Amino acid sequence: MPNDNPFQDPLRFERQAPECAVVIFGANGDLTKRKLIPALYRLAYDRRLAAGFAVIGTSRTPMSDDQFREKMREAVEKFSEDTKLDEEVWGAFARGLFYIAGDVKDPAMYKALGEKLAQVEKERHTGGNVLFYLSTQPSQYATISAGIGAAGIGKGSGWRRLVVEKPFGHDMASARELSDQLHQVFDESEVYRIDHYLGKETVQNILAFRFGNGIFEPLWNRRYVDHVQITGAESIGVEGRGAYYQEVGALDDMIQNHLLQVMATVAMEPSASFRATSVRDERSKLLRSIRPWKPEEILQNTVPGQYGPARIGGEDVPAFRQEPGVDPATQRDTYAALTLFCDNWRWAGVPFYIRTGKRLAKRVTEIAIQFKSAPLHLFNQDGGEGGLNLLILRIQPEEGISLKFLSKRPGSGMTLRPVSMDFNYGTSFGERSPSAYETLLLDAIIGDPTLYTRQDMVEASWAVVEPIQNVWRSVKFDFPNYASGSWGPAAADEMLARRGHEWRRP
Amino acid sequence: MSTTVAPDKILKELAGLWVEEGKQGPSGVLRACTMTLVVIAEENDDAAALGETVAALMPEHPARTILVRLRAGHERALSERVYQQCWKPFGQRQQICCEQIELTASDAALGDLPSVLLPLIVADLPVILWCRSARLTEMPEFLEVAGLATKLVLDSASFGSATAAIRRIASSQQRGSGTADLAWTRLSRWREMLARVFENRVYLSRLHEVSTIQVTWGDGFESAGWYLAAWAQNALADAGVNAKSSVVHGSGTICIELSGGSFRAGLRREDDRLVVTVDELSNCTHLPQPTDYLLMREELGIQRRDPIFERTLSTAARLAVSSASE
Numbered sequence: 039m040p041n042d043n044p045f046q047d048p049l050r051f052e053r054q055a056p057e058c059a060v061v062i063f064g065a066n067g068d069l070t071k072r073k074l075i076p077a078l079y080r081l082a083y084d085r086r087l088a089a090g091f092a093v094i095g096t097s098r099t100p101m102s103d104d105q106f107r108e109k110m111r112e113a114v115e116k117f118s119e120d121t122k123l124d125e126e127v128w129g130a131f132a133r134g135l136f137y138i139a140g141d142v143k144d145p146a147m148y149k150a151l152g153e154k155l156a157q158v159e160k161e162r163h164t165g166g167n168v169l170f171y172l173s174t175q176p177s178q179y180a181t182i183s184a185g186i187g188a189a190g191i192g193k194g195s196g197w198r199r200l201v202v203e204k205p206f207g208h209d210m211a212s213a214r215e216l217s218d219q220l221h222q223v224f225d226e227s228e229v230y231r232i233d234h235y236l237g238k239e240t241v242q243n244i245l246a247f248r249f250g251n252g253i254f255e256p257l258w259n260r261r262y263v264d265h266v267q268i269t270g271a272e273s274i275g276v277e278g279r280g281a282y283y284q285e286v287g288a289l290d291d292m293i294q295n296h297l298l299q300v301m302a303t304v305a306m307e308p309s310a311s312f313r314a315t316s317v318r319d320e321r322s323k324l325l326r327s328i329r330p331w332k333p334e335e336i337l338q339n340t341v342p343g344q345y346g347p348a349r350i351g352g353e354d355v356p357a358f359r360q361e362p363g364v365d366p367a368t369q370r371d372t373y374a375a376l377t378l379f380c381d382n383w384r385w386a387g388v389p390f391y392i393r394t395g396k397r398l399a400k401r402v403t404e405i406a407i408q409f410k411s412a413p414l415h416l417f418n419q420d421g422g423e424g425g426l427n428l429l430i431l432r433i434q435p436e437e438g439i440s441l442k443f444l445s446k447r448p449g450s451g452m453t454l455r456p457v458s459m460d461f462n463y464g465t466s467f468g469e470r471s472p473s474a475y476e477t478l479l480l481d482a483i484i485g486d487p488t489l490y491t492r493q494d495m496v497e498a499s500w501a502v503v504e505p506i507q508n509v510w511r512s513v514k515f516d517f518p519n520y521a522s523g524s525w526g527p528a529a530a531d532e533m534l535a536r537r538g539h540e541w542r543r544p
Numbered sequence: 545m546s547t548t549v550a551p552d553k554i555l556k557e558l559a560g561l562w563v564e565e566g567k568q569g570p571s572g573v574l575r576a577c578t579m580t581l582v583v584i585a586e587e588n589d590d591a592a593a594l595g596e597t598v599a600a601l602m603p604e605h606p607a608r609t610i611l612v613r614l615r616a617g618h619e620r621a622l623s624e625r626v627y628q629q630c631w632k633p634f635g636q637r638q639q640i641c642c643e644q645i646e647l648t649a650s651d652a653a654l655g656d657l658p659s660v661l662l663p664l665i666v667a668d669l670p671v672i673l674w675c676r677s678a679r680l681t682e683m684p685e686f687l688e689v690a691g692l693a694t695k696l697v698l699d700s701a702s703f704g705s706a707t708a709a710i711r712r713i714a715s716s717q718q719r720g721s722g723t724a725d726l727a728w729t730r731l732s733r734w735r736e737m738l739a740r741v742f743e744n745r746v747y748l749s750r751l752h753e754v755s756t757i758q759v760t761w762g763d764g765f766e767s768a769g770w771y772l773a774a775w776a777q778n779a780l781a782d783a784g785v786n787a788k789s790s791v792v793h794g795s796g797t798i799c800i801e802l803s804g805g806s807f808r809a810g811l812r813r814e815d816d817r818l819v820v821t822v823d824e825l826s827n828c829t830h831l832p833q834p835t836d837y838l839l840m841r842e843e844l845g846i847q848r849r850d851p852i853f854e855r856t857l858s859t860a861a862r863l864a865v866s867s868a869s870e
Contacts, residue, residue, distance in 0.1 A: 043748060044779040045739035047852050050732045050842065054740060088743075089827070 055081070055483040057090030058167035058196070059158050061151065063142060063182050064174035065095025065106070069203070071113035073234075074173060077475035079114045080121050082131040086480060090163035092134040094154055098141055106137035119473075134162055142174065142182050148189030155191060166196030169482055176205055180219035187223035201230045201482050204295045205286065206491070209507065210500040217493045230482045231491040235296040236303070237474030237481075240437040242489070244303050244405075245317075247431070247439065254429075255308070257409065258384075265389045265539055266304065267406040270297050271398040275345070275355065275522070276372070281363035283396075289342070289374040289510070292394040294503040298325060299491065300433070301390055304405055305380060314488040318495065325498035327382040336509040338536075343373025343527040345397040346518030355397065355522045369515060372396040375530040376506065377537070389537055393530060397522040402544040403433040417444075417454045426456055428542075437471075438462040549624045549647065549656075551663035557626040558643050565628060565641060576606030576640050579844070580665045582693065584612045585676040587648075593836075594676075598644075600837045602629055605844040608643045608666050612657065614677055615650045623648045654685040661692055670694045670847050674840065678703045681712070690721065697843050699726040706766035707864040714861035717854060724846075727767040728853055729839045733831055734811055735775060737820050738800070741809050747822060754780060755804035757787050760794035767860075772800050774859035775852070789863060 060078065062070055081087050095106055111132065115123050138154055140147025159166055170186060172179050179202055186192045186200075200220065207213025220229055235241055248254060257263070270292050276283040283291070302321040309316035331339055347357040359366045373395030380390070409427040428442040439461045444454040472480075481489055519527040525543065534540055562575065581601075585594055591613075598609055609629075630641040645664060649657050665671050673693035680686050681698065690696050696716065700709035706727075717723050742748045757776045761769030773789040780787045780802075787802070799812035809822045818831040 043739060043742045044751075044782040045735065045742050045776075047732075047735060047739070049846060049850055049852065051736045051739060054743070056743065088740075 052084070052086060053480065053484060055087050055091070055480055056167060057088040057163060057165040058169055058483055059092045059094060059155060059162070059164040060169045060171060060479075060483075061094045061096065061155070062171045062173055063096055063178075064172070065137065066097040066099045066101070066109075067173055069173045070095065071109070072117045073473075073475045074171065074479070075110045075113050076118040076121070077473055077479050079118065079123075079128070079131055080473070080476055081480060083121055083124060083127050087483075090165055092136060092158045092162040092164055094136045094138060094151065094158065096138045096140060096147065096151065098139065100139045101137050103135065103137050107132045107135045110135060142178050142185060145185065145188060148185045148191065152189050152191045155194075164196075166194050167198075168194065168196065169199045169201065171201045173203060176203070176216075179216060183220050183223045192223040197228075197485065198224065199228050199230055199482055199485070200224045201232055203232055205290060206231055206295070206496045207500070208286075208290065210497060210504050213493075213496050213500050217496070226493055227487075229493070230487055231493075231496065232478055232482075233295050233299050233489075233491050234474040234478065235433075236299055236489040236491070237476075237478040238433060238437075239471040239477075240431070240433045241300060241303060242477075243437075243439075244300075244431055245312075248304075249308050260384065260386055260388045262409055263385075263388050264408045264410045265391065265537075266301075267408070267542055268297055268301055268304070268390065268392045268404075269406075269542070269544055270300075270392075270394040270403045271401060271525075271544070272394075272396050273398060273401045273523075275397045276358065276361050276364070278362065280358075280361035283358075283372070284364050284368050284370050287371040287374070288394050288396065289371055289503060289507060293374055293376065293392055294499050295491070297392050297394060298328075298499045298502065299495075300405065301328075301378070301392065302495075304407075304431070305385055305390070307384070312488070314486060317488050318492050322492060322495045322498060324380065324382075325495055325502070327380045327385075328498075328502045329379045329381050330502050330505050333505060333509055336506055337513070339377040339533065340506050340510075341373075341375040341527055341530040341533050342371035342510050342515060343375070343395060343520045343530065344368075344370070344515070344517035345372050345395070345520055345522045348397075348522035348524075350523040357518050357522075358396070359518070369511075369517060371510065373398070373520060373526050373530075375526065375533060377533060378502070389539070391534060391539070391541070393526060393541070395520075395526055399523055399525050400544070401435060404544055405431040405433070406542050406544075407431075408539075417446075417452045436462065549660050551660055554624055554626055554645055554664060558645075561626065561628050561643070562641075565630070576642060577608055577666055577669065578605060579607045579669050579847075580610065580671045581605070581607040581844070582610045582612065582661060582671065582673045582689075583676065584614065584673070584680060584689070586679070587613050587615045589613075589676055597835070597837045597840065599629055601840055601844065602642045603640075604841060606640070606642050607672075607844075608664070609645070610661060610664055611644065611646045612661075613646065613648045614654075614680060615648060616679075617650050617652070619650055619652060651683075654680075654683065654689075657685065658688045658692060661689065665692065672697065672844060672847075676702070678709075690716070693721065695722040695724060695843075695847065697724045697726065697840070700767035701727045701730075701764055703767075706770065707867075710767055710770060710857065710861050710864050714857050717857055722849060723857075724843045724850070724853070725767070725771075725857070726836075726839045726843070727765075728771050728856070729842050730834055731768055731772055731775075732842060733834070734772070734798075734800075734818065737818055737829065737831075738776075738809070738811055741820060741822055747807075747809065750807045751780065751783050752785055753805035753807040754785055754787050754802045756802070757789040758801045758803070759789070759791045759798070760796075761791065761798045762794060762796045765798045766793070768798055770860040770864050771856055772798065774863055775856045776800065776802060777863075778852075778855055778859055791863065791867065 062074060136154060138150050158164055172182055192198055207216050302324045306320040306324040309320045344358050348355055358364060358372050359368055375393040378390045407429040426442060430440040432438045441459045442456050445457040447453045447455045478489060625646040627644050628641045629644055671693045672695045673690060674697040675681060698713060700706055703709035713723055713725055757773050759769045759773040769791050773791045777787060777789050797813045801810035812819050816832045817828050820827045
């Protein structure tokens with residue numbers, strides 16, 4: 039008897055989640071309200087969840103099941119950007135919401151959780167499958183994992199999976215230590231490290247663009263690509279998270295995980311199949327090929343920054359050091375720019391410039407692939423951009439792809455000017471794109487880890503970032519070094535200028 | 545009514561429309577096109593409803609739409625109208641527009657239709673032909689029109705004889721053209737519900753008990769009945785189970801039951817609800833009849849071969865033929 043369901047029709051049927059219970063630790067937190075519950079509700083709205091589905095929320099705040107349901111209803115109403123609350127769908131979804139109050143350090147909480155899981159399995163027919171989602175302080179991950187193990191709920195009649203949010207450690211040693219602690223209860227195949235950037239439709243579209251089309255891949259190498267710029271810019275400041283940000287900084291918060299994963303997606307080799315193992319193997323290989331800088335090379339090839347005060351649009355905005363909860367003398371980076379090289383045959387010698395920052399000129403995430411100029415300039419060119427061919431993969435806010443090339447300006451004479459050929463994801467496909475959390479939660483429930491980060495990928499990222507972190511922490515920088523609302527410190531421009539390049543102004 | 549239509553003139557009018565539209569506002573206009581959608585409908589087909597269906601499809605499947613309205617009669621008549629359909633996505637300033645061309649053709653002018661359609665097809669993109677006229681499919685000119693399409697969408701439920709329609713669609717499939725039948729598309733959610741029953745490992749392990757597939761169809765659902773039986777038979781065969789199919793006329797819409805030994809799983813429609821029964825347990829879900837928009841939305845989303853439909857079609861044609869000869 040085959041194990042596969044012979045009635046499935048993947049061409050026409052939506053991916054369906056199997057029955058399960060999702061246990062959210064930190065259920066009274068911001069992430070649960072803003073992202074997790076709205077995403078799960080949307081999956082229910084789209085009939086993607088099984089009838090046997092339940093959520094058990096847990097946190098320290100005392101609350102009844104009904105109070106939890108009411109809070110989550112408010113969250114869905116407030117944070118579901120494009121989904122109105124449908125009373126009938128919400129009613130069915132809310133009946134599967136449960137809550138347990140308790141401290142993650144208290145063994146009694148896990149005992150109560152075990153009893154609740156048994157009750158929910160019986161009443162809601164969740165099939166014994168459990169997805170644990172850690173939406174708590176990272177310092178509690180190991181405690182929770184150990185608590186789950188000690189209570190015997192880390193194993194059961196169905197599958198068990200553990201989703202952890204970044205940061206996965208704060209350096210190589212802590213990342214390994216965390217991993218070892220999780221592995222005492224969960225196998226690596228059961229650990230899902232979430233990087234919501236990888237769940238974005240447009241990041242996934244990079245793979246489709248590269249490997250679904252035959253025309254780009256031949257150009258995707260050192261022979262034709264001059265350099266690559268990856269920008270993850272935010273226009274807002276730390277928005278009340280000053281104390282957290284002071285501990286983490288831009289390098290760890292954005293580059294170690296999100297932007298290095300994006301770089302891996304852009305630069306990886308084609309995988310033999312679209313199976314999770316193959317894709318993640320290729321990403322991991324690319325991350326391991328990034329050359330870590332020696333300490334003496336770091337200040338030439340990396341630039342930290344911290345925003346100062348400015349007046350933007352008639353409003354005075356504070357410097358990072360003036361934000362609530364931030365040490366007035368802090369040396370933490372709110373901006374980071376790196377030059378990286380991949381030591382492999384495809385990319386040898388091609389600089390990858392990565393930058394991220396708070397309070398930059400605009401909110402934009404994009405990848406710009408600058409192709410080499412034509413070998414000979416035959417024509418006059420407006421703007422003096424020297425035969426610019428640029429492929430821009432826009433991730434947010436307006437997802438899409440643009441190709442810039444030169445075209446003859448109308449009229450007599452052969453004067454060329456750059457023009458842009460744009461593909462806009464939202465307009466070419468009018469259907470709604472699922473949010474990153476919808477995609478990733480569904481993947482975790484189905485058991486597809488393709489878009490999740492594996493331990494070897496985490497370690498490869500730390501191998502790149504940790505030496506930079508060590509040098510930056512040993513130097514006293516003259517912060518603040520960029521004004522809010524600008525495109526970052528002048529030193530970052532100089533870093534590119536040394537190789538004859540300049541940052542794009544997205 | 546004119547008797548000639550010049551494709552060059554239509555293309556020129558379309559180009560003029562883009563220039564005019566571009567002058568309307570500072571944000572300009574974005575042209576969106578992922579296919580040519582040719583819709584052929586009888587003159588008495590509800591024009592307003594059809595227009596709304598096409599309009600609803602455009603944001604998700606932007607296309608150059610060529611709507612051909614058929615006029616029965618011997619008088620030779622062919623005419624055209626060109627216009628655009630535009631919308632602004634929520635929160636965006638830029639308008640997105642699609643081109644629409646409306647042609648009217650009398651029976652006597654049908655022979656001219658392919659030569660008008662061919663130059664109007666957008667280069668290098670798929671051509672989907674949605675033929676809503678069962679009458680046209682029986683006319684000799686249809687083959688030439690259908691030959692322009694990369695995918696032909698028909699609805700066997702609108703044909704006089706379902707079994708004849710299935711056989712005709714199957715032979716069209718064998719000729720190599722990609723064909724879809726909306727009678728099959730209507731079954732997607734049904735099939736999905738049945739598939740979900742067997743996501744449960746306990747029920748999946750009991751599949752080998754099934755020995756009979758019983759399908760009962762009501763008026764208007766005959767071809768769907770054959771498809772459902774054929775699909776279930778193929779799926780069971782893939783699981784190594786040989787089951788006997790029985791497809792009979794009854795009341796209501798359609799229902800299917802797989803049974804054998806002590807196992808029984810079935811689906812039946814009750815008004816806007818679908819009732820799934822496994823042994824003595826039953827579950828009910830809201831499932832209104834899909835609209836033309838939903839059916840076409842699904843079909844336009846599939847522009848490659850659909851192996852499950854192709855295999856079902858071939859089995860359904862065989863079942864229907866053997867049933868007729870009994």
